[in-house]
Amino acid sequence: MSVLTKKISEARANNQPLFSTLEITQSCNLRCKHCYNFDRRGEESQLPQKFMKTSFAKDTLSQLAELGALSLNITGGEPLLHPDLIEIVTFAKKNNFHIRVKTNGLLLTLGLAKSLFKAGVREIDISLYGTNEEEYLDFCGKGGFEKTIAAIKNAMIENLKVNVSLILHRKNYKKLGQMIKICDELGVFYNVSDEITDRHDKTETKSTLGLSEQNYTELLNGPHAYFFSHENPEKNLFCGCAKTVIGINVHGHVFPCIGAPIFCGDLHQESLKKIWHDSKEMNKIRNLTSQDLKDCSNCEVIEHCSRSSGSALLNTGDYTACDPQALTYAKARKINKE
Amino acid sequence: MENYTINELISWRLIDGQILILDSHLNESAHELNEVGSYIFSSISEGKKTSDIRDELIAHYPKGPSLEEDIQSFLNKLKELQLIIPSN
């Protein structure tokens, strides 16, 4: 067992949040159709708070370090919009975090990539939404393809470890091969993200943009099937939420994971330590057993399921329910295997 | 004795008295230090001189014949992995 695997399983047993995510803004310079993040009912200017206050971010980082968090994922919205990003990263580095920034890349100039690395960022995750400007315009509300490619190059030049997330949905899944070719030509690591969830404002996305069973079957029979042919013989449906994972949003609300926004406490009211250890919701989630996932106990496709509780929550309102998207993918995998 | 600083490229956390080091850039590896190793590493991160760290350890532990050698070989190992860098 590697040192890291051993430490993760110890952290899981001791409820130690090794992996933390800090959302420093919900503002964004794109308007992706699938984005769950910002409330579509209002204008961005109506957001109660545009950027996390720098002093608040620093205090939160100190508390995270004290709780034992080692990995820090800085996210948004678009985190590069935060005016004090470098100051926040510098503080996180002083607190010995392994720092990763998740971005759409549009603002990542060579100069900024250099400053981020110097301040302490070690990894950068850049989302790729398409293969040309038209696809960006259609899906993200504005062009950005060339800027994203430039961002990937800039990050690589400045020694940042780059991962490109290939965002796949109903309208672009046929372009996967081209997206992979772009990454291969750049010599960059990539992964595929096929999770489309409903938005936080409850407007639906997955039925119009999520991959259908037919789309998924096509992918399973395509040249990049290895990204989709997930099998789960151990019938394991639990992730690190509330055990090794913690998420904090721009308002200081603490969640079991940034992708599972169950309110566990407000950092303006209580300490992180108290919320992490004593919150009723946090403890409820970490004490769930497979019997609590009622839909799953008799499921015929469980051995093909890659369920995420966060997606189940966003798509159904229930953290323990069947995630309809996971069901669609699991069914396609089962039929494809037979 | 040579003095050191922690390599800026790595990240680390003290967990239950033991340090976990994440090295994503140099060797793509993770390391776990025992209690004494963690003490030495933390002391380096605080900017202490190697000779002071050695003296503190000697004062704390009954001086076995190999303590000084053990400290040096531990530092050599960290240096070889580039987790610490000479700072004189």
Ligand code: SF4
């Ligand atoms: S770049 Fe990210 S945060 Fe911005 S709109 Fe797109 S998905 Fe949402």
Ligand code: SF4
């Ligand atoms: S498909 Fe639904 S019910 Fe079946 S295991 Fe996955 S989440 Fe549970």
